[in-house]
Amino acid sequence: MSDYDDTYTESQVIMTAVKIIAPFTLTYGLFMTFHGGDAPGGGFQGGTIVGVTVLMLAFAFGIEPTRQWLKNSVLTGLVAGGVVIFGAIGLGMIALGGDFLEFTMLKEVFHIKPKWGLEAVEIAGISLIVSGVIISLFFTMAAGFSPERPSGTGGISSADNAAEGPDSPVAEVGDDD
Template sequence: MSRTDTYDDTYTESQVIMTSVRIIAPFTLTYGMFMSLHGADTPGGSFQGGAIIGVTVLMLAFAFGIEPTRRWLKNSFVVGLVTAGVAIFIGTGLATIALGGNFLEYDAFVETFGIAHYWGMEAIEVGGVALIVAGVVITLFFATAAGFTPDGRGEESYQTEVTEDD
């Protein structure tokens, strides 16, 4: 691979795209949250809502640059989303076991607390699935944007190594 074969991946600002994303992003984020909050009630659900929320972050990254978005949305926050989703999912399941039911048997909430089993389902849908999906979509995007090479190093080191051999 010669130096001319490498590509220039610098960020180029487009006022049309940036303005469009500024207008559209609040609506897509709201729609994703709506889908997540109505996950157990209506068609669609938390998986789709979490995907829409994650894709809204990708849209911001495409409009305003991947690295600025990565700095704005810290890695620890994204990991926290996924961790919180898994903790809520497992915590709800273990709570049903502690209350004498099976894993994710929501009727244990009805018998103990007098609340509808619906709220156990909502905890899983909204608190678990939506957070996990949004976090994984964002994580996969940032990992792909960083670039992968066969030896496990980032794109920059691979290009440097190839161009030195020329």
């Protein structure tokens, strides 16, 4: 059992500050994502800023309410959708007769700038993957680690260890008796 209270405590100062700051950080994250092909930035940096904006909201308004608002299926959809888009664009270049992510095929076939292929990968693929992974990792770490195991998985849990006392023999993890 831990010696500290880790429950959420509302702070009007933090909540007000986040209400003011969050729209700006979200806008800046989107700017970095959409403007990244022509200037410093891109899908990774913009996706990180968008993901951290959600983390900031979770710190201000509570992790569990934010987790309920942003369901796991949405986060899975962001990451999976980004991977599918990234792969589809790369395979599309193969279908046009080039190599994976060879954007010069866009100029040869559709007479458009190859830069638009890179923009599509950064905006629709990488930014979704990065923001979804950052938010998912945060929620996973916020849920904590529980060393207890369901019965039948072998080994003993730390709760079983404490109940038996310090002098009792400890079974090896994965030992099925």
